Amino acid sequence: MIGILDGMTWLVPIILILGITGIIRYKKLELPYQKLIFLYLLLALAADLGSRFWSSIFKENLGFITGFAMIEIILFSFIYYIILLPNYKWIGLSLSGLLVVYMLYDLLFDFQSHFNLFQTYTRSFGSAFICLSGILYALDIIKKGRPNSLPLRLNAIFIFYFGLAFIMYLPINFIINAPSEISIILWSFFLILVITYYGLLIQHLWRYGKSKKP
Numbered sequence: 001m002i003g004i005l006d007g008m009t010w011l012v013p014i015i016l017i018l019g020i021t022g023i024i025r026y027k028k029l030e031l032p033y034q035k036l037i038f039l040y041l042l043l044a045l046a047a048d049l050g051s052r053f054w055s056s057i058f059k060e061n062l063g064f065i066t067g068f069a070m071i072e073i074i075l076f077s078f079i080y081y082i083i084l085l086p087n088y089k090w091i092g093l094s095l096s097g098l099l100v101v102y103m104l105y106d107l108l109f110d111f112q113s114h115f116n117l118f119q120t121y122t123r124s125f126g127s128a129f130i131c132l133s134g135i136l137y138a139l140d141i142i143k144k145g146r147p148n149s150l151p152l153r154l155n156a157i158f159i160f161y162f163g164l165a166f167i168m169y170l171p172i173n174f175i176i177n178a179p180s181e182i183s184i185i186l187w188s189f190f191l192i193l194v195i196t197y198y199g200l201l202i203q204h205l206w207r208y209g210k211s212k213k214p
Helices: 004-006 011-026 032-058 063-084 086-109 121-141 150-169 174-176 180-208
Strands: none
Touching: 004 150, 004 180, 011 032, 011 180, 032 063, 032 180, 063 086, 063 121, 063 150, 086 121, 121 150, 150 180
């Protein structure tokens, strides 16, 4: 069963490769936030394949959890506090900066690569920050009377995914060391969540990106 689940994880890079290739071939992304989301998908693909390669050599890839959390914090700070919420720029960028510093410290000085000892809150903190940023943006848009704003639809995806990711990554040590039956159920749920998330992002860029002229 674990082997089947491990094989199913390859659906993530496959979906990313197909989506990225299709967008490059047929779509032109003109809005700044769309370009950053596309960059995010590229980095997600690189992190996924990189973690698999690293694991094949060193038999563990837990450091990629914190590393990718830093990438998410930096990218979503630009999306929210440079593009969508410039009025909250300084407080948003300050908080994200503190989170990145904490994650670097965790990765360089407080990191446990052994599965039985691994416990990091970096991904939970990062997910909470992005989820709360999404809620702040939604409230700001509603307050301004623009509930049909295009980024608001994408924002709902972020709130949904990062809200659940925050909950999932809190007990990461338990999930890693839980009995195989429980661990398989939890990782299967998270795999479905990740596939759905990337699929929705690709669908959004495909739907709202401008079609290239033949």
